[in-house]
Amino acid sequence: MTELSTRLHHIIDEALLDASEIEDWGRSADYIPPLAQVDPRQAAVSVCLPDGTMVNAGESRKAFSIQSISKVFSLALAMGRYGDLLWQIVGREPSGTHFASLAALEANEGRPRNPFENAGAIATTGALLKGYEPRETLSELVRFVRDMAGDESILIDAEVARLETESGFRNTAIANFLRHNGILTEDPDRVLGTYFHQCAIEMTTRQLARAGATLAQLPCANITLGADRIQRINALMLTCGLYNESGDFAFEVGLPAKSGVGGGLLISVPYQASIAIWTPGLNAKGNPMIAIYLAKRIADEMGWSIFAKPAETL
Numbered sequence: 001m002t003e004l005s006t007r008l009h010h011i012i013d014e015a016l017l018d019a020s021e022i023e024d025w026g027r028s029a030d031y032i033p034p035l036a037q038v039d040p041r042q043a044a045v046s047v048c049l050p051d052g053t054m055v056n057a058g059e060s061r062k063a064f065s066i067q068s069i070s071k072v073f074s075l076a077l078a079m080g081r082y083g084d085l086l087w088q089i090v091g092r093e094p095s096g097t098h099f100a101s102l103a104a105l106e107a108n109e110g111r112p113r114n115p116f117e118n119a120g121a122i123a124t125t126g127a128l129l130k131g132y133e134p135r136e137t138l139s140e141l142v143r144f145v146r147d148m149a150g151d152e153s154i155l156i157d158a159e160v161a162r163l164e165t166e167s168g169f170r171n172t173a174i175a176n177f178l179r180h181n182g183i184l185t186e187d188p189d190r191v192l193g194t195y196f197h198q199c200a201i202e203m204t205t206r207q208l209a210r211a212g213a214t215l216a217q218l219p220c221a222n223i224t225l226g227a228d229r230i231q232r233i234n235a236l237m238l239t240c241g242l243y244n245e246s247g248d249f250a251f252e253v254g255l256p257a258k259s260g261v262g263g264g265l266l267i268s269v270p271y272q273a274s275i276a277i278w279t280p281g282l283n284a285k286g287n288p289m290i291a292i293y294l295a296k297r298i299a300d301e302m303g304w305s306i307f308a309k310p311a312e313t314l
């Protein structure tokens, strides 16, 4: 093991130990049984370093529902397909509101503020669906994620997608509102079906950290996207990735990240590392509570905030 990975191991182990002393680990998402049944007191951390070395701790082989982390992957594909035209249907401003807010949408004349709130993600998925069948769009997305992770075993949990479809009344309202405003041109139900399936992709922190190597532009990345696209995705992750907690996360951690209600948190340390953390207990804003604590510990102790003096790379 290199000196860097030994140090990192130590920092993560200490942080996990301190986290175990914390009483409140938040609550697992409760809107569908497969998420509600997950014990909130579990944790996994995986860090991928520039040369491909992985540092793992906790339940890093356990697959979880990536939920909104999938929005980063659909955004990357949509930016690749549409370039600047994408910004006609979705903005690039933090919303400052809950991720499924309808009020924010109405206040902004029906145009989603950013691609990470649900409205913006549904609009992005709608754009990807244009001219394709849902199964084609989904297989393109899963293909992309598998290529990034270098792992063919990544799948969609169809049961999670089905249950989400049955209970997704709020997202249905959002999709219909987007259709009303012409932001969506496809049938809202087909867009939602695709969106719920992309959210139901299951990954381990090991797979996610490996996929994130593309976003952190690590030399070990399995696939590379243009630097221009990556820079902009990271900028959106920094400003909007944790919804109305993005400002706090930038302040406390200082790194581009994307959360999901399955408890996952994907973090880019540009050119230095890709971090995936999973702690299923959520805070009041729907972000993984202890994962944020662990991210702060790792970023602080490694000096990895993008605003810190660059640390040595491998």
Ligand SMILES: NC(=O)CC[C@H](N)C(=O)O
Pocket: 066, 067, 068, 069, 099, 100, 118, 164, 171, 196, 199, 259, 260, 261, 262, 286
């Ligand atoms: N923040 C999230 O992860 C939300 C994703 C969830 N599937 C939803 O649309 O409500």
